[in-house]
Amino acid sequence: MIEDIVETVAATASEVREGLPGRRVYDDAENPSGEKQLAADCYADELYEQRLLALPDVKSYASEEREEIVEADAGHLHVACDPLDGSSNLKSNNAMGTILGVYEEPLPASGNALVASAYVLFGPITTMVVAHEGTVTEYVVEDGELRVVTEELTLPDDPVVYGFGGRVPDWPADFIDYANVVEQELKLRYGGAMIADVNQVLTYGGVFAYPALQSRPQGKLRLQFEGNPIAHIVETAGGASSDGNQSLLDVDPTELHQRVPVHVGNESLIERLELALD
Ligand code: F6P
Ligand code: MG
Numbered sequence: 001m002i003e004d005i006v007e008t009v010a011a012t013a014s015e016v017r018e019g020l021p022g023r024r025v026y027d028d029a030e031n032p033s034g035e036k037q038l039a040a041d042c043y044a045d046e047l048y049e050q051r052l053l054a055l056p057d058v059k060s061y062a063s064e065e066r067e068e069i070v071e072a073d074a075g076h077l078h079v080a081c082d083p084l085d086g087s088s089n090l091k092s093n094n095a096m097g098t099i100l101g102v103y104e105e106p107l108p109a110s111g112n113a114l115v116a117s118a119y120v121l122f123g124p125i126t127t128m129v130v131a132h133e134g135t136v137t138e139y140v141v142e143d144g145e146l147r148v149v150t151e152e153l154t155l156p157d158d159p160v161v162y163g164f165g166g167r168v169p170d171w172p173a174d175f176i177d178y179a180n181v182v183e184q185e186l187k188l189r190y191g192g193a194m195i196a197d198v199n200q201v202l203t204y205g206g207v208f209a210y211p212a213l214q215s216r217p218q219g220k221l222r223l224q225f226e227g228n229p230i231a232h233i234v235e236t237a238g239g240a241s242s243d244g245n246q247s248l249l250d251v252d253p254t255e256l257h258q259r260v261p262v263h264v265g266n267e268s269l270i271e272r273l274e275l276a277l278d
Helices: 002-018 039-053 173-185 194-204 223-236 267-277
Strands: 026-030 036-038 058-063 077-085 096-103 114-122 126-132 135-142 145-150 161-164 206-210 240-242 262-265
Touching: 002 039, 002 077, 002 096, 002 114, 002 126, 002 135, 002 145, 026 039, 036 039, 039 058, 039 077, 058 223, 077 223, 096 194, 096 223, 114 194, 114 223, 126 194, 126 223, 135 223, 161 173, 161 194, 173 267, 194 206, 194 223, 194 262, 206 267, 223 240, 223 262, 240 267, 262 267
Parallel strands: 058 077, 161 206
Antiparallel strands: 026 036, 077 096, 096 114, 114 126, 126 135, 135 145, 206 262, 240 262
């Protein structure tokens, strides 16, 4: 059941959070996307693997921090985990957390195969946002237990904030034109952890993007672990997502660690983005 998965992630996230202070150092390893791994990334990945694969419904566990998918003997759901999204923020003690996508098809899968998605945000308090069966719920996580704070969370109609990743000189010219307009209308909020930046968009309305870069046309974020789950949450909350042309949920899945340009937020801002990038 999805409820078991959500409760397990909440309980594990609390344990992960408690284990962070001693794990701010870099391991010698790199993840499959070529990024340096912190001791905390590996610790969180192993805990989520153990806890999630122990659930009867979970057939497989895939993570941003490991090359291969790990399979259980039984189960029918396939989870994709970013154990510590924004973990480079650990050094400066800024927000970060965990992202989870629960797919009903083996990975790599389309975002349309998501049955639930969630993130746990380690801010001044720990919150969890879950999209499932057409609604988004926000919880506070206390001692590993969930308490509902907002049922049927929706994006505010009037957008207020924006946050765009990547270096401005590396943005394509058409994205720069779009950003120039957006910055006249909205207030900049960028913290360098996707879930924290998207959580601001869900709270105040606006737009988050990690766009295609000139040096990296596929952008930085990963479709299975980041793009799809966050698009599922934002779209379920009444917003929109795009890779520049189409909803992220419609992007063709080609490989487990595939990257994708990510833009999510209020529908009007995503429509304008697609026109600008046309
Ligand atoms: O998981 C990758 C990530 O940490 C995201 O959470 C975040 O949006 C992005 O990288 C930040 O990248 P940059 O340091 O280039 O702003
Ligand atoms: Mg991440």
